Amino acid sequence: MSAPLRISLLIALSLLILAVCPFMGLTFISPAVLTVPDHPASEVFWSLRVPRTLAAFLAGAGLSLGGMIFQALFRNPLATPFTLGVSSGASFGASVYFWLGGIALIKSGSLGPLFSSLLGAFLSMFLVWSITRSRGGFQTAVMLLAGVVINFFFSSLVLFVQYMSDAHDSLRIMHWLMGSLANLETARLAELAFVTIMGTIFVMSLAPQIDLLTAGEELAASRGVKLKTLKLEIFIVASVVVGTVVSLAGPIGFVGLMVPHACRLMLGWNHRRLTPSVFFVGGAFLSLCDLASRMVLAPAELPIGIVTALLGGPFFLWILFRTNSAGDLF
């Protein structure tokens, strides 16, 4: 099967999953109901399930995109969208907000955790960026180490805040850390869509340079890539996209690590082909995980962060063992 055909099939399958997910759930909503005016199920469909599925899709797409470009930048299969500490920065911001019981500066419902976690994400980005710059140039190894240190630093601060909080706040922090799409407001969808789609388009424009970067930094520079600019662009676009997703949905793990690998095994390393595939497959995968998180313990909800690893792990292993050795992992 040729690569373009495989990509088309993957995208078609992903769109099919996106279309089917809103109909599924605790109760199945028949498509026929949607044509009946003012039917209660129709209301559930349009105002609850569609926005939620879309949110899951966009979050999955954004996290996968972040993972893909970080893995390419570091040429490391274990790089995740969270490698540079964006997520722990965001988690720290959110936990401080919950700890203070939402009495801090912003007091407008769900915007509180959003703003505080975005602030945390940008703080960690800024720290990683300034540490990297202080060593001269923009060296990948320095950036990676700075990211790991900042990640540990903020993770410890999250634990500290949790330790200081009372049982109630501590539980809220823990729930946030497990990730959830349950409380995402429809109004935030537009922002999420804007950031992930713009990020994807930007990455598409960088694709030939990212290909060269995966071939080696020196080689890329000798072929005309401005390394410093490219690394900075990758760093910023990944951090902004991932920071936004995490601020809205919590640090949902595993998607950003595994989806890019799965796509690479199926499609190779051409990032012009890979980027749209990673976007759609990541989106579809998280939509499915969200569906599972709503259905497994229904009417209760399983935190989606648990589902992604439980569902994604075996799926990834299946792909890993099915692909012949020509599919390159790292």
Next chain:
Amino acid sequence: MTGGNPILEAIDYSFWLDKARILKGISFAVKAGDFLSIVGPNGAGKSTLLKCLLRLHQSGRSSGTLTVAGKDISTYGQKQLAKAISYVPQAGGWIPPFTVRDFAKLSRFPHASTVSGLSPSDEKAVDQALESVGLTDMAKRSLKTMSGGERQKAYLAAALAQGANIMLLDEPAASLDPKHASELAALLDKLNKESGLTVIMVTHDLNHPLKTGGLALVLAGGERRYFGPASGLLGGGVLEEAFQHEFLYLDHPYGQGRLVVAR
């Protein structure tokens, strides 16, 4: 290119990494179509010099000038420099996860437009590059499944696809068996003589410059110890001084000049 103007020139060029002065006042000039072999002991600054010519160093500072086609290389944009100089890196380490042809296509980046990607003329340049190293039949092979010798040819093809007049190579034959090493050397000689490609190669094979003629630059401890015709390596203790080692000079059994052997 008019007559005698150098296509690439270093004038009293020095380079520092942190506090260490790696290159000390290097001067040399290469004309279009020349073949320059850079030799010297490990740590002499050979690779550093190549990296300076390609502006690959992300830190460090320099003094003196490096010019390409009469223009200081610091005035070149990265893409512009890539159109003037192509590069074959040292073999070994990470193998890019691409097929031979896809890898060569990446070298067209400085020529391609961001929006529409590669044009038919880019594709043609890639095909020609593969043909000139004899890899047309292996275009779809993954670099990872090739032997070291074949892979090095693929790297050469990728550098050719870059479409530059000057090619820099960093010990291209370092990890190759004698057969592949001499094939690669013959290929480079051919590209130099027939296509007029200017070749600047770091090498440990002292006999290659003696056989091909051309120019030789001897570096040791970051200093220039010799620059001139390759035949100049034969006498005057140039190699002995640079390598701090004794050499034997033998007549070639078939009368093809002389050979150098480390004692």
